[in-house]
Amino acid sequence: xxxxxxxxxxxxxxxxxxxxxxxxxxxxxxxxxxxxxxxxxxxxxxxxxxxxxxxxxxxxxxxxxxxxxxxxxxxxxxxxxxxxxxxxxxxxxxxxxxxxxxxxxxxxxxxxxxxxxxxxxxxxxxxxxxxxxxxxxxxxxxxxxxxxxxxx
Amino acid sequence: xxxxxxxxxxxxxxxxxxxxxxxxxxxxxxxxxxxxxxxxxxxxxxxxxxxxxxxxxxxxxxxxxxxxxxxxxxxxxxxxxxxxxxxxxxxxxxxxxxxxxxxxxxxxxxxxxxxxxxxxxxxxxxxxxxxxxxxxxxxxxxxxxxxxxxxxxxxxxxxxxxxxxxxxxxxxxxxxxxxxxxxxxxxxxxxxxxxxxxxxxxxxxxxxxxxxxxxxxxxxxxxxxxxxxxxxxxxxxxxxxxxxxxxxxxxxxxxxxxxxxxxxxxxxxxxxxxxxxxxxxxxxxxxxxxxxxxxxxxxxxxxxxxxxxxxxxxxxxxxxxxx
Amino acid sequence: xxxxxxxxxxxxxxxxxxxxxxxxxxxxxxxxxxxxxxxxxxxxxxxxxxxxxxxxxxxxxxxxxxxxxxxxxxxxxxxxxxxxxxxxxxxxxxxxxxxxxxxxxxxxxxxxxxxxxxxxxxxxxxxxxxxxxxxxxxxxxxxxxxxxxxxxxxxxxxxxxxxxxxxxxxxxxxxxxxxxxxxxxxxxxxxxxxxxxxxxxxxxxxxxxxxxxxxxxxxxxxxxxxxxxxxxxxxxxxxxxxxxxxxxxxxxxxxxxxxxxxxxxxxxxxxxxxxxxxxxxxxxxxxxxxxxxxxxxxxxxxxxxxxxxxxxxxxxxxxxxxxxxxxxxxxxxxxxxxxxxxxxxxxxxxxxxxxxxxxxxxxxxxxxxxxxxxxxxxxxxxxxxxxxxxxxxxxxxxxxxxxxxxxxxxxxxxxxxxxxxxxxxxxxxxxxxxxxxxxxxxxxxxxxxxxxxxxxxxxxxxxxxxxxxxxxxxxxxxxxxxxxxxxxxxxxxxxxxxxxxxxx
Numbered sequence: 001x002x003x004x005x006x007x008x009x010x011x012x013x014x015x016x017x018x019x020x021x022x023x024x025x026x027x028x029x030x031x032x033x034x035x036x037x038x039x040x041x042x043x044x045x046x047x048x049x050x051x052x053x054x055x056x057x058x059x060x061x062x063x064x065x066x067x068x069x070x071x072x073x074x075x076x077x078x079x080x081x082x083x084x085x086x087x088x089x090x091x092x093x094x095x096x097x098x099x100x101x102x103x104x105x106x107x108x109x110x111x112x113x114x115x116x117x118x119x120x121x122x123x124x125x126x127x128x129x130x131x132x133x134x135x136x137x138x139x140x141x142x143x144x145x146x147x148x149x150x151x152x
Numbered sequence: 153x154x155x156x157x158x159x160x161x162x163x164x165x166x167x168x169x170x171x172x173x174x175x176x177x178x179x180x181x182x183x184x185x186x187x188x189x190x191x192x193x194x195x196x197x198x199x200x201x202x203x204x205x206x207x208x209x210x211x212x213x214x215x216x217x218x219x220x221x222x223x224x225x226x227x228x229x230x231x232x233x234x235x236x237x238x239x240x241x242x243x244x245x246x247x248x249x250x251x252x253x254x255x256x257x258x259x260x261x262x263x264x265x266x267x268x269x270x271x272x273x274x275x276x277x278x279x280x281x282x283x284x285x286x287x288x289x290x291x292x293x294x295x296x297x298x299x300x301x302x303x304x305x306x307x308x309x310x311x312x313x314x315x316x317x318x319x320x321x322x323x324x325x326x327x328x329x330x331x332x333x334x335x336x337x338x339x340x341x342x343x344x345x346x347x348x349x350x351x352x353x354x355x356x357x358x359x360x361x362x363x364x365x366x367x368x369x370x371x372x373x374x375x376x377x378x379x380x381x382x383x384x385x386x387x388x389x390x391x392x393x394x395x396x397x398x399x400x401x402x403x404x405x406x407x408x409x410x411x412x413x414x415x416x417x418x419x420x421x422x423x424x425x426x427x428x429x430x431x432x433x434x435x436x437x438x439x440x441x442x443x444x445x446x447x448x449x450x451x452x453x454x455x456x457x458x459x460x461x462x463x464x465x466x467x468x469x470x471x472x473x474x475x
Numbered sequence: 476x477x478x479x480x481x482x483x484x485x486x487x488x489x490x491x492x493x494x495x496x497x498x499x500x501x502x503x504x505x506x507x508x509x510x511x512x513x514x515x516x517x518x519x520x521x522x523x524x525x526x527x528x529x530x531x532x533x534x535x536x537x538x539x540x541x542x543x544x545x546x547x548x549x550x551x552x553x554x555x556x557x558x559x560x561x562x563x564x565x566x567x568x569x570x571x572x573x574x575x576x577x578x579x580x581x582x583x584x585x586x587x588x589x590x591x592x593x594x595x596x597x598x599x600x601x602x603x604x605x606x607x608x609x610x611x612x613x614x615x616x617x618x619x620x621x622x623x624x625x626x627x628x629x630x631x632x633x634x635x636x637x638x639x640x641x642x643x644x645x646x647x648x649x650x651x652x653x654x655x656x657x658x659x660x661x662x663x664x665x666x667x668x669x670x671x672x673x674x675x676x677x678x679x680x681x682x683x684x685x686x687x688x689x690x691x692x693x694x695x696x697x698x699x700x701x702x703x704x705x706x707x708x709x710x711x712x713x714x715x716x717x718x719x720x721x722x723x724x725x726x727x728x729x730x731x732x733x734x735x736x737x738x739x740x741x742x743x744x745x746x747x748x749x750x751x752x753x754x755x756x757x758x759x760x761x762x763x764x765x766x767x768x769x770x771x772x773x774x775x776x777x778x779x780x781x782x783x784x785x786x787x788x789x790x791x792x793x794x795x796x797x798x799x800x801x802x803x804x805x806x807x808x809x810x811x812x813x814x815x816x817x818x819x820x821x822x823x824x825x826x827x828x829x830x831x832x833x834x835x836x837x838x839x840x841x842x843x844x845x846x847x848x849x850x851x852x853x854x855x856x857x858x859x860x861x862x863x864x865x866x867x868x869x870x871x872x873x874x875x876x877x878x879x880x881x882x883x884x885x886x887x888x889x890x891x892x893x894x895x896x897x898x899x900x901x902x903x904x905x906x907x908x909x910x911x912x913x914x915x916x917x918x919x920x921x922x923x924x925x926x927x928x929x930x931x932x933x934x935x936x937x938x939x940x941x942x943x944x945x946x947x948x949x950x951x952x953x954x955x956x957x958x959x960x961x962x963x964x965x966x967x968x969x970x971x972x973x974x975x976x977x978x979x
């Protein structure tokens with residue numbers, strides 16, 4: 001599928017959704033705008049631009065245009081997904097297990113498992129980085145981050 | 153045999169009662185770990201600074217560290233929602249406003265309502281007023297009312313729609329049969345700026361106007377939300393003086409805990425809070441911010457909630473704001 | 476009391492040992508905080524506020540101000556080095572600054588940012604001293620209609636930032652405006668598009684948005700590339716800006732300082748608008764506009780000068796009128812009030828040592844920051860040479876801390892990740908995130924000022940043309956818009972004419 005077309009179609013729908021949402025809020029009139037006025041205007045504008053781009057994508061040399069799958073040539077896209085999943089797990093866990101502990105685990109996992117660095121680097125660097133940050137926050141800045149059940 | 157058995161029995165009984173006693177002592181000893189005091193407004197503001205002073209005072213009395221955490225947002229609704237989800241064990245407290253608890257839930261769906269909390273103490277409340285520029289032609293509120301009657305649609309800026317101060321202006325308008333155009337802004341300072349730049353005719357003063365009145369840039373024509381004239385500013389009338397019923401119940405700054413807080417812990421906290429609030433340093437701090445000293449016990453504050461909710465329900469109904 | 480007397484008073488205050496010490500502490504902490512994306516000076520100042528209770532008001536203000544402009548310096552550092560803008564004012568610096576870093580020119584980028592900020596800061600302080608009261612009264616003339624017109628101009632200038640497709644950038648600006656709608660409506664007090672979440676009542680938040688769209692998305696994009704093809708930071712050439720760099724940067728710094736200072740006075744306007752107006756201006760005036768977005772040093776020098784000048788100018792409404800221009804000034808106001816000082820027109824007369832002491836200590840603070848930051852450039856540049864595989868997890872960690880500490884809210888982390896993914900997809904599909912962010916910042920002011928103006932005018936649109944300042948800005952916007960679109964139209968026309976001739 002043509003990448004340009006997919007992209008512009010997405011934003012076309014997004015703009016339409018915004019306009020739809022604005023109806024609930026009340027658009028009002030030009031001289032007495034309601035809560036949804038700007039949303040409606042902006043949403044319509046986005047959809048209009050998206051339509052323009054959609055139409056434009058039919059002109060020009062089809063061979064020169066990228067297809068959606070082309071965007072990921074030579075990319076290990078699963079690594080991006082892996083990082084995203086790891087971050088989600090981190091967010092779910094850190095309030096219970098402690099911010100710094102979870103950060104440490106996150107860093108070690110990324111460095112060792114995802115990036116294939118040596119155990120030495122994967123442990124050493126996070127320890128230093130997290131240790132310093134912990135001290136910084138605890139002593140100088142006195143900002144507290146969730147300590148979790150392990151106490152730090 | 154018999155002696156051993158009874159000896160065992162006695163020992164067991166002794167151990168059991170000792171641990172019961174120890175457990176009892178442990179639970180009676182509140183507080184025994186640090187307390188978190190959340191603040192429902194941004195750092196550096198009046199609520200924040202007074203809350204920090206409270207925390208400092210409480211620390212000395214209760215003997216445990218009290219950490220302040222700012223959780224501003226949504227006009228205190230975020231912090232309120234957060235506290236409602238905490239355990240009522242006395243280790244999570246919140247400095248918030250009465251308005252955000254009683255009034256806000258009437259306007260939108262929130263994660264809490266007035267019953268979600270146990271009110272511990274109030275220490276001050278907000279006062280609103282009708283404020284004009286110092287160089288405006290209105291020197292008294294009567295001149296203002298006369299003009300407004302002949303020229304409906306004067307504009308005024310406020311720190312937000314349905315804030316205590318804005319409602320105060322509308323209540324004043326209702327009493328005198330006037331109609332204004334309300335221009336909401338994002339906060340007290342923005343409203344003051346609009347008045348200074350003469351983009352609006354007057355302002356629903358929300359407290360931050362007082363230093364500006366003292367400096368001579370603004371003039372306050374009438375003060376809402378108090379029943380007697382402020383002794384420090386005796387020339388500014390109150391609603392009673394101009395023949396109007398009192399305006400809306402004012403927004404108080406209160407210390408609250410999640411509902412279900414055990415009575416004994418509440419008593420300890422209340423006693424400590426009372427001591428701090430009544431101390432000379434704290435009173436001085438309130439003075440610096442032009443806030444009235446208004447200590448009130450939690451039970452008394454909570455007992456006023458139903459009337460407050462009723463007042464606002466009526467008001468919003470008439471304004472067509474209730475869904 | 477003439478100027479020389481005031482300066483002498485001021486310097487005698489500023490040079491007192493404890494004031495010097497606290498100034499240094501302030502700028503140091505400010506830089507540290509600024510380097511950490513997300514948390515921002517407001518957070519740092521509020522944490523250190525209790526310390527100020529026990530010291531004199533002058534010292535307190537000196538320290539707190541130091542944190543403020545120190546954070547500006549620090550924020551630029553992270554923007555340039557790792558491409559994560561911690562706050563809106565750093566976004567524009569990042570556009571070309573980070574590109575320079577990727578090309579091995581991190582040293583000159585950081586250097587010109589430091590020098591540019593210093594020059595702008597110095598000029599700003601001079602402006603503060605000489606022009607404070609008259610400028611303050613001009614700032615007061617800006618009411619809702621003027622702000623609306625200014626925002627329109629800002630949106631038009633946004634289009635100048637477009638590097639590739641104008642239509643795509645405009646569309647992204649529209650999306651940005653929509654993103655700014657999320658949260659409580661100022662005018663009705665009711666939530667919009669918050670999907671029931673209490674955390675979204677205050678809106679999405681510039682920090683999670685910027686850090687996600689730029690920082691996290693870049694990490695995701697880089698991580699995909701196979702390790703062998705990872706981000707290659709080419710051989711670092713110089714650590715400091717070259718003569719050529721200075722030639723290209725001097726005028727932008729001057730222009731940026733000037734415009735930044737003027738815009739910084741407007742309460743609520745400020746550094747962001749100044750920085751991207753400067754960027755747009757420099758791009759327009761440049762002889763090599765195609766360089767912008769790929770490492771044009773003028774694109775760093777101008778905006779950096781602008782946002783630092785704006786930071787200094789933000790003090791004016793506070794010190795002369797008692798009005799805080801932004802959240803940072805709000806904290807300063809609170810600090811002053813605790814010490815029993817009410818800022819306002821009388822303050823300069825009643826507490827001259829406070830005003831002049833603060834102003835002169837800003838000179839010292841800016842100088843200290845320059846001295847602090849320049850040697851660090853070597854350190855930062857070396858840091859960049861660390862393998863990306865080791866670097867990016869650390870960057871991610873810093874981003875996570877930074878985003879969380881702003882509000883202590885989990886939601887901010889989710890938002891950052893969400894926008895990281897969106898940004899990743901956007902860049903894949905060739906959409907630019909910068910217009911989105913900048914439009915997001917303008918959106919609330921645009922909307923509020925429009926609706927406020929119409930209430931004041933009872934629905935008449937004429938208010939925008941009957942008021943001179945507003946009309947002027949709208950006129951300028953129209954001119955800018957036409958002059959941007961005209962070349963494109965002319966090109967199309969020429970192309971059509973040419974093809975018609977060919978066909979004949």
